[in-house]
Amino acid sequence: MTREGSTAQTVNILIVAQAGRLSYEAVLFAASLQAQGEDRFRLIVAEPVPGPLWESDPRIRQPEVRALLKDLGAEIRPFEAQYFGGSYPYGNKIEALRVLPEGEPFVFFDTDTLILDRLSRVPFDFDRPTASMRREGTWPQIELYGPGYTQTWKALYDRFGLDFDSSLDLDWPDEYWQRYLYFNAGFFFYKCPKMFGDLFLGYALSVRDDPPAELVCQSLEPWLDQVVLPLVIHRLGGGRNMVPTGLLDGEVSCHYRVLPLLYAREADRVVEVLEAVTAPNRIKKVLKEYDAFKRMIYQGRGQKVRALFDRDDLPRREQAIRNKIKREGFWMR
Template identity: 70%
Template sequence: MAQPTEAGTGFNIVVVGQGGRLQYEALIFAASLRAMSPGFTGRLLVAEPQPGALWRNDPRIAGEETHARLAELDAEIVPFASHHFGQPYPYGNKIEALLALPEGEPFVFFDTDTLVTGELTDVPFDFDRPSASLRRSGTWPEPDLYGPGYTAIWKSLYDKFGLDFEGSLDLSQPDEYWKRYLYFNAGFFFYRCPRVFGERFLEYALAIRDDPPPELVCQSLDPWLDQVALPLVIHALGGGRDTLPVGLLDGAVTCHYRTLPLLYARESDRVIAVLEEVTSPNKIKKVLKEYDAIKRMIYQGRGQKVRALFDQDNLPRREQAIRNAIKRNGFWMR
């Protein structure tokens, strides 16, 4: 049974941890949180999917050492069942995990491939006005040349759920330009209650997956389903794109690096210094070296070789160009 958040701590932090890469990323996240945000005295919850019909293999965190290191960092494992997504759509973990979290307690969700680089308690979260990461590109939708366009696609979703489409628009952006429409990366999001957020998130995601509007007929929902539903949830709960000051999350306080090669290629010297500092203790290093990409990138110097390929003050504008350069040199790992 989950215990209430201590008075004065303000909020919980949650990541999803499961066997494989995510359990090691969760350990790095926890180490960075404890090192860089000593003011955070809330609970760090690692939501763990449990075996079931929707998983081919056991998705739980493997290995006593990983569990021991997480426990030493005061991370609490919170099991949850996969009723709707599981192996066919693992991004749905972040939706179903919310339903197992302490009801009525404010939360901030982070993807595990996030590094804490500053004091999280300095971020002025307004938990009554949810938001999510704006470090994104126009990945969805991909309108067909002959239509429907951005407006028709997004409006069909707002209409499906009885939401105010016009109120979601950024009118400073041109019509039919992707930034005009509410769109987030799901790398972080927050709200005053995980159950309320999770129930709405699940409702919208399942309705979009199982009964999409006709305007979505040519649009892929894998892997984008969570990012399609997320802005609708945030808008429905009274949030938006402007409820956090710019430059803190995905800036001075956190870094959503996504993969270690991309981190070394394009992030700041400070981010790399934090990564290498928090992964240096021997007990943590022993566990992290079990994962080949982490061992090679951090401990065997491949990350620094990736960094040497690029001028960090003059990076290619498109992420794909960065990925291609890393791959051409034989350094790509995931």
């Protein structure tokens, strides 16, 4: 277990960046991480390289973005997409785990994450993996005459010889989505990327290529990574809330998804950190090349979005927030 103030080994932070929006999000992530003055966490940016599974070159194209990432302390490591690529870019987070050293603890973050405080505040127990609990009941989508939650999830646990009953949260009623182990894949961690990645890849390919019959009504696009992630975590002895609540997806990190959602719903502290870490000229010069960042952060559109919402009385569903922003003409990504 890693605790603040200990002499624990360096922890690898992994994000994936490629051409377009993700490369600018990676700059923002790196700038926010560096701003916290950490020395225990090493940032590695995995970058897909051209290959038969990509229609176009997926690499970061702007030399100024590459240079700034390195200046912010990131190491860019290439990887080849062997199984997913352009047909399922969410699979990058599965295949990118290969760039990390075997046997060293890691934390994966989606690039659309802002680091708000020192990650050393988080008492990671790398023997017991978990992932983000900031999620909605997006999968499975139950059809009237199709399999229910229990039948659907149990088929997956049975496929891989996992104990289904021990994964349930009995505080929630049968056939309610929160009873079943389900995460957002915005972050996850473990003591070894090879062990985690081998399971993640094997489970994902099995479900993609030969889904259980009980998934007949279910879409795996874009949910495949979040469908198999609970199975991986359960297999490795992890589960819900393996770190104290309120740190990741709270005081220490924010998975904002897209900037309009950040301005609409996140706490004042998140906006303060965002605008502070993007203010230096070397950061601004690069980020303003991306239109959404330029307009949201530097031209004030984000503050207009923020004025549309009461953070103490937000719509319960994210889609309602998105719809309101779109109606006002402020949606960008």
